[in-house]
Amino acid sequence: MSHQIPVPADDAPALEATGLGLKYRRGWALRDCDFRLPAGRICGLVGPNGAGKSTLMALAAGLLPPGAGSVRVFGGAPGSPQTRGRVAFLGQDKPLYPRLTVAETLRAGRELNPGWDQEAAERIVRQGDLPMSARVAGLTGGQRTRVALALALGKRPDLLMLDEPLSDVDPVSRQELTGALLGEAVENGTTVLISSHVLAELDGVCDYVLVLGGGRVRLAGDVDELLASHRLVVGAHEGDGPVPALAGHQVVELRRTSRQATALIRPAEGDGIPPGEDGWGIGDGWDVLRPTLEELLLCYLRSPQAPALLTPCARPTPEAALR
Amino acid sequence: MTTMTTSTDPTSADPAATGSGHPPARTRRWLRGAVWLSGRQERTALLVAGGVLSAVCAWMLFLGLQISSFVEAHHLQHCNIVYFPPECNATSVSTVVQRLDQSWQQSVQTTGWILLALPPALGLFLGAPLLARELETGTHRLAWTQSISRRRWLAARLGVPLAVTLAGSTVLAVVSTWWVHVVEGRFAVPGYYHWFTWLTRTTTGPAAVGFCLLGVALGAAVGLLVRRVVASMAVTAALTLVLRLLVDNLRFVLLPAKRAAVGIHVAAAPTDPHVVLFGGQINTGVPLESYNLGNGFLTGSGLRIPLSSDSIDTLRDGTTVCSDNPCLAHHGEIVQAYSDYQPPGAEWPMLWTETGLCLALAAALVAFCFLWIRRVR
Numbered sequence: 001m002s003h004q005i006p007v008p009a010d011d012a013p014a015l016e017a018t019g020l021g022l023k024y025r026r027g028w029a030l031r032d033c034d035f036r037l038p039a040g041r042i043c044g045l046v047g048p049n050g051a052g053k054s055t056l057m058a059l060a061a062g063l064l065p066p067g068a069g070s071v072r073v074f075g076g077a078p079g080s081p082q083t084r085g086r087v088a089f090l091g092q093d094k095p096l097y098p099r100l101t102v103a104e105t106l107r108a109g110r111e112l113n114p115g116w117d118q119e120a121a122e123r124i125v126r127q128g129d130l131p132m133s134a135r136v137a138g139l140t141g142g143q144r145t146r147v148a149l150a151l152a153l154g155k156r157p158d159l160l161m162l163d164e165p166l167s168d169v170d171p172v173s174r175q176e177l178t179g180a181l182l183g184e185a186v187e188n189g190t191t192v193l194i195s196s197h198v199l200a201e202l203d204g205v206c207d208y209v210l211v212l213g214g215g216r217v218r219l220a221g222d223v224d225e226l227l228a229s230h231r232l233v234v235g236a237h238e239g240d241g242p243v244p245a246l247a248g249h250q251v252v253e254l255r256r257t258s259r260q261a262t263a264l265i266r267p268a269e270g271d272g273i274p275p276g277e278d279g280w281g282i283g284d285g286w287d288v289l290r291p292t293l294e295e296l297l298l299c300y301l302r303s304p305q306a307p308a309l310l311t312p313c314a315r316p317t318p319e320a321a322l323r
Numbered sequence: 324m325t326t327m328t329t330s331t332d333p334t335s336a337d338p339a340a341t342g343s344g345h346p347p348a349r350t351r352r353w354l355r356g357a358v359w360l361s362g363r364q365e366r367t368a369l370l371v372a373g374g375v376l377s378a379v380c381a382w383m384l385f386l387g388l389q390i391s392s393f394v395e396a397h398h399l400q401h402c403n404i405v406y407f408p409p410e411c412n413a414t415s416v417s418t419v420v421q422r423l424d425q426s427w428q429q430s431v432q433t434t435g436w437i438l439l440a441l442p443p444a445l446g447l448f449l450g451a452p453l454l455a456r457e458l459e460t461g462t463h464r465l466a467w468t469q470s471i472s473r474r475r476w477l478a479a480r481l482g483v484p485l486a487v488t489l490a491g492s493t494v495l496a497v498v499s500t501w502w503v504h505v506v507e508g509r510f511a512v513p514g515y516y517h518w519f520t521w522l523t524r525t526t527t528g529p530a531a532v533g534f535c536l537l538g539v540a541l542g543a544a545v546g547l548l549v550r551r552v553v554a555s556m557a558v559t560a561a562l563t564l565v566l567r568l569l570v571d572n573l574r575f576v577l578l579p580a581k582r583a584a585v586g587i588h589v590a591a592a593p594t595d596p597h598v599v600l601f602g603g604q605i606n607t608g609v610p611l612e613s614y615n616l617g618n619g620f621l622t623g624s625g626l627r628i629p630l631s632s633d634s635i636d637t638l639r640d641g642t643t644v645c646s647d648n649p650c651l652a653h654h655g656e657i658v659q660a661y662s663d664y665q666p667p668g669a670e671w672p673m674l675w676t677e678t679g680l681c682l683a684l685a686a687a688l689v690a691f692c693f694l695w696i697r698r699v700r
Contacts, residue, residue, distance in 0.1 A: 096465065111356045
């Protein structure tokens with residue numbers, strides 16, 4: 001397999017954005033985005049509709065020029081000769097040539113990519129029991145997704161960006177495709193950026209998350225670090241007044257029922273992560289729980305006013321800002 | 324072909340077998356990379372275009388051979404329907420000439436229209452959807468996120484149809500040039516009277532190639548801007564007409580008109596209503612089959628007095644009579660009648676000028692595509 005591109009050196013992040021912005025006629029789709037995605041991670045990209053997820057991917061794929069700031073892929077400009085072969089992008093609409101057959105679509109991938117891995121691409125197609133001679137126009141949405149995914153994986157990218165890839169795939173295939181995807185990614189050290197509305201799907205798959213909201217970064221970083229630095233606090237509380245037990249903590253979200261209050265808290269900016277379960281200093285009578293990724297993401301999505309949080313590895317390096 | 328049977332041969336095996344372990348043998352394939360993809364995408368369109376081209380050529384050959392064998396059988400080689408030279412004036416001959424005209428006039432006319440419509444049709448059905456369909460269905464994003472640059476993709480996307488158009492229209496041009504010279508001046512079809520009339524000049528020789536290439540390039544450039552198939556077809560149709568008129572009006576730009584002049588006596592119209600006037604035409608000795616651009620009188624000081632037509636009235640002694648005011652005002656000073664014209668020898672320079680203009684426009688449109696593609700989102 002001499003034609004494969006070697007796994008990138010660790011020093012260049014797969015994706016690094018500094019002050020990244022893009023304005024459409026109706027307003028900013030993405031604004032002042034700063035974040036870093038180290039190579040080799042599987043990163044979930046989460047946000048409400050219109051948060052800028054697709055825009056971010058299109059910018060990183062070199063399909064759109066940045067309106068402000070910059071985005072770097074393995075240290076290079078998106079769409080440049082150095083990065084073109086290293087990035088695969090599967091857009092939400094999953095464009096394929098309708099008149100080509102599945103085999104011809106894979107051949108197109110082979111013709112356009114020097115590092116093409118026909119075996120990997122065919123494996124994905126075969127698992128779906130797709131005849132190679134079928135025309136793309138006659139495939140169902142899920143089958144088309146499979147072919148598009150095969151095309152993206154066959155390129156053997158170092159960064160694979162998937163925009164809501166499995167939205168029209170049945171649950172069984174979804175599980176199988178996710179497994180295949182992760183298998184390929186882990187085997188080849190591929191960095192994956194995957195956007196999804198199904199938060200449960202990301203749990204256990206992603207070791208990195210990026211939450212966008214209103215065109216800005218809301219939360220970014222290593223999943224374990226993020227989970228360790230947040231606590232879900234549940235306790236008895238009545239009325240609409242402030243909750244004394246939470247004083248001194250940064251509250252991401254506070255929900256109240258008639259008797260009970262549930263809050264997601266995190267250390268105030270600059271405090272660092274508290275040492276242990278006891279370090280949180282919540283009074284007696286309150287349950288302090290480690291949130292699941294889904295709970296964490298939901299809380300952030302529900303409270304757009306919560307300040308942004310980036311773990312240290314998700315902050316762009318100072319040199320990146322100078323480029 | 325014996326060397327093609329080795330295990331690394333990608334053309335013989337089905338795609339399922341090519342992936343098992345060995346890298347694809349790229350060197351053996353004739354169409355590679357983006358060129359293969361472009362050819363595959365346009366396969367149907369190019370096959371249809373090739374079919375139409377073959378049918379039109381076969382039809383022209385069939386009709387042209389029928390007509391020319393009739394002409395030879397009846398010795399009508401010199402009988403032109405416009406000039407009707409004396410040897411064709413015999414009743415028997417003119418009957419045959421009329422029979423020829425009546426038998427095939429409709430077919431000749433229809434064929435002329437088809438030939439005229441082919442280049443715009445190429446622009447509409449091959450050129451306009453070329454990039455517009457990619458942009459409309461989003462498949463350009465698929466191509467642009469592969470390992471090749473946008474410009475290399477565009478080069479293949481435009482290069483394949485343009486190369487096929489060049490080859491096909493060259494064949495068309497060869498056949499239609501022969502065909503035009505078989506029918507020219509033999510039928511009461513206005514566009515085919517002379518070498519300079521519109522059906523003749525747009526369907527002869529290199530002009531056909533030029534207009535075909537311009538059609539495709541124009542359609543592609545419009546598609547890149549408009550991004551919708553149907554809309555870009557409409558815009559291409561309108562612009563094809565505009566560019567065609569533009570090129571047509573510039574076709575003599577490199578060939579200044581020639582001027583023929585003869586001495587003439589001009590008098591004011593006689594006041595006596597009983598004087599007999601003889602109708603006639605200005606005869607400045609312009610060679611037969613020239614393209615007349617205008618006639619008029621010249622005064623001794625070089626003043627030009629154009630006439631609206633080449634008909635004039637003369638007195639019995641040959642003196643020309645003024646019929647309009649500009650002439651009346653200067654009739655005492657007029658010394659010459661003139662004609663501006665393009666001689667028959669201008670035909671091929673004219674055709675090459677039209678072709679050159681078409682190719683220059685096509686090249687400019689292609690260059691625009693290469694510049695604009697970087698800005699497309």
